[in-house]
Amino acid sequence: MKIAFYGSSLLSAYWNGAATYYRGLLRALAEKGHDITFYEPDVYDRQKNRDIDPPDWCRVVVYEGTIEALKAVCRKAADADIVVKASGVGFEDDLLLEQLLGNARPRALKIFWDVDAPATLAELRDNPDHPLRRALPRIGLVLTYGGGDPVVSAYRSFGAADCVPVYNALDPQTHHPVPLDSRFSADLAFLGNRLPDREARVEHFFLEPASHLPDRTFLLGGSGWQDKLISPNIRYIGHVPTRDHNAFNVTPMAVLNISRASMAENGFSPATRVFEAAGAGACLITDHWEGIEHFLAPGKEVLVARDGQDVADLIADLSRHSAREIGERARQRVLTEHTYTNRAEAVDRLFRARLGAQMEAAE
The missing domain is CATH 3.40.50.2000 (Glycogen Phosphorylase B;)
Structure with a gap:
């Protein structure tokens, strides 16, 4: 047709x-x-x-x-x-x-x-x-x-x-595990453009936890954040082209998904980044939204945070080893059910x- x-x-x-x-x-x-x-x-x-x-x-x-x-x-x-x-x-x-x-x-x-x-x-x-x-x-x-x-x-x-x-x-041809890239080294990374429907949630789920964990490193990617006030342990790198998304996802200990407010309120709206990260074998932390269990198992294949304090606690308790295990389970799930x-x-x-x-x- x-x-x-x-x-x-x-x-x-x-x-x-x-x-x-x-x-x-x-x-x-x-x-x-x-x-x-x-x-x-x-x-x-x-x-x-x-x-x-x-x-x-x-x-x-x-x-x-x-x-x-x-x-x-x-x-x-x-x-x-x-x-x-x-x-x-x-x-x-x-x-x-x-x-x-x-x-x-x-x-x-x-x-x-x-x-x-x-x-x-x-x-x-x-x-x-x-x-x-x-x-x-x-x-x-x-x-x-x-x-x-x-x-x-x-x-x-x-x-x-x-x-x-x-x-x-997930498109396994474009999003998959790759070698680590030092450009994206961090304990937690977030990639997303600055949008009115997302900015307050980025402050709550990413910027505030970073300010409370000065001994941890954070990475911020996406367009529009250059004039945003951020703590010294956050490194801003601007727009990240799609060819670098796999390395961005797999290199940090964990990556963060923050839904826009309207998507989170509605539920059942997994962003493309959820599957991109899982396909690369990344350990994903996501803000809570209704229906996530239909795509990934909370606590086993994805970590779920209801507020910024949850994000800080998850990062404080997470190890590289446990993060890799979560990421691999997520990758196997999306390869089986969500391509x-x-x-x-x-x-x-x-x-x-x-x-x-x-x-x-x-x-």
Whole structure:
């Protein structure tokens, strides 16, 4: 089947947390025989900060950030069996959705793929006349990269025909154990961009524990933290390209996952970093969120902290040996149950069933 996928970026992870998700899932779908074209706008300097070359498993079309270019690539949707509009594309999202629905063939499966459901649903609640809310009856399926039953119920209440979570996962070809790298040496490391929905939680779960453990070393990676007041035992290294993520995850004694506030409140929303870290064999400490036990076993495959004091206590008690054991158990779990191949098998079945049903209904 031909899939036309309109998203933020496949080629660049720069200010684009969905890149790993797109790459892992679309590569796995391509391996199942799908013919995929990914359309991404040239915005936010992403093309200047590419971290992969165009892959051989997916055609990538980069279009200028103009209305004319957007309309031109939307016309290509008429060639596809499945048309996907992702959330957060970053350039004229509402117009993009309108154009895709207008250009897609009547029998094509039209999908809205939400990579930030809590934020999107908040917009829909606040604005009854939101373009997406008006368009939901014309969309055959909503997919989300997390959220569980609360997100499914919310989307259905807004008029979606159906909503199915497709969770983040591991791509073993890109995230795996590597040799330690002294650039990333630390007792605890955190990697994440500075965002309003995350900053207070980073202060609570990372900066405060660091200030209480002056004899321990901490590593902070990600964009936007350069003017943040941090304690002397925290080393800030800025943006970390995806090619260095494995070394960043495996070198420190432990790495920290801090969910954005909306994701933590909603639950059932494991970040890509959870699976990236586990795939590298890292010992992961995560803030608590509902549903984590469905992905990793707390205390055995992941360490869970409900506040900054928990983080400090875990680091104080953790040894390199016990950290390695936790990381290896996590790696085995995700390799067995949480790869993008696992996810793609379910998505492939879903696509074929829904597209078949639509074609039967049209006859």
